[in-house]
Structure formats: C-alpha cells, structure tokens
Amino acid sequence: MKLACGLFALVMVPLLAFQTAGASCSASDRKVRYLETEGNRPVRMVLDTSTRYELNTTVGAEEWAHLMPSGGHLIHLQDGDTTQTYTSALFHQLRCLDILREDYVSRRESPLRKHCLNYIRQSVLCIADNHLEYSKAGLAVTHYIETVCNDWTTVYAAAEKNYAEWQARNNM
Numbered sequence: 001m002k003l004a005c006g007l008f009a010l011v012m013v014p015l016l017a018f019q020t021a022g023a024s025c026s027a028s029d030r031k032v033r034y035l036e037t038e039g040n041r042p043v044r045m046v047l048d049t050s051t052r053y054e055l056n057t058t059v060g061a062e063e064w065a066h067l068m069p070s071g072g073h074l075i076h077l078q079d080g081d082t083t084q085t086y087t088s089a090l091f092h093q094l095r096c097l098d099i100l101r102e103d104y105v106s107r108r109e110s111p112l113r114k115h116c117l118n119y120i121r122q123s124v125l126c127i128a129d130n131h132l133e134y135s136k137a138g139l140a141v142t143h144y145i146e147t148v149c150n151d152w153t154t155v156y157a158a159a160e161k162n163y164a165e166w167q168a169r170n171n172m
C-alpha cells in the first residue's frame with residue numbers, strides 16, 4: 001500500500017504552518033515511532049454537547065489553542081548527535097480540527113483544508129472505534145454517551161517532559 005510520505009514526514013514550522021512533504025513514498029521507508037508515555041490505563045469519557053469550544057468566539061478560539069501542550073505540538077527526539085523533530089498524531093489531529101474551525105469561521109480557504117480533512121478522515125478510520133452508540137430516529141444520539149478511551153493526559157505529560165528536556169539541551 002502506498003502512503004504519502006507526508007504522513008510521517010511532517011515539516012512543522014510554527015503552529016500555523018502544518019505542511020507535508022510533497023513527495024510520495026512507500027510506508028516502509030520510515031519506521032513508525034511512538035512517543036513514550038507513562039502508563040496506559042483506560043479512562044472513562046462522557047461524550048456530551050459541550051458548551052465550551054465555541055466555533056466563533058474569542059474564548060472558544062483560546063480553548064482550541066490550549067489543546068496544544070505548552071511547547072506546541074513538536075516532539076524532539078535525539079538520534080545520537082542529531083535531533084529529529086516530530087509531532088504526535090494526537091496534537092496533529094487536534095491542530096487540524098482547529099485549522100478546519102478557523103477555515104470555516106474566517107471563510108478564508110486554508111491551504112491545509114484538504115490535508116486536514118483527509119488526515120482526520122484517515123485518523124478516524126485508523127481508530128475504527130466499534131463501541132455502540134444509541135440511535136434514535138436514525139440519528140446517533142450523542143448526549144451523554146459513556147466510552148472508554150486511551151488516557152490522553154499521558155500523551156500531554158510526555159510532550160511536556162519532552163519539551164522541558166529539549167529546552168534543557170538547548171539551554172533555553
């Protein structure tokens with residue numbers, strides 16, 4: 001199966017500029033790496049219709065922005081003497097949602113619109129969550145659905161730790 005290299009080789013210049021490498025290559029060209037997290041116990045989440053994360057308010061925009069860890073979305077891993085920069089899929093997915101939100105409310109077409117929509121589509125397929133949600137009149141009833149999740153706080157903790165270590169290495 002051919003996968004765009006960009007999926008693995010995200011060139012992340014500041015937060016606003018998510019760009020993928022243009023070239024395509026086979027998935028085997030790069031190994032899949034994971035951000036090491038501490039503990040992976042499942043956690044409960046109640047999916048509800050949040051009053052937060054408004055589409056088009058200043059507070060809403062801040063809440064979306066605060067989904068990024070304090071050092072932003074980048075993860076820096078040492079490979080011997082060189083630092084390889086990554087993002088974590090979690091932050092890439094969340095950032096993409098915010099890019100789509102900004103794109104919608106500003107009515108300005110972001111060059112990342114198509115990338116983000118497809119990236120979220122593939123991410124959702126990849127998770128392939130098979131838990132059942134109640135349905136009424138042919139619609140999914142999304143109020144107060146309980147589900148079990150990976151503990152996303154461990155990914156945030158690992159990102160904060162990684163950022164602190166990267167700052168220390170760079171005397172920042």
Ligand SMILES: *[C@@H]1O[C@H](CO)[C@@H](O)[C@H](O)[C@H]1NC(C)=O
Pocket residue numbers: 056104105106
């Ligand atoms: C978001 O708010 C701005 C400023 O009030 C407005 O110009 C824009 O049309 C709004 N976007 C949507 C999708 O409502």
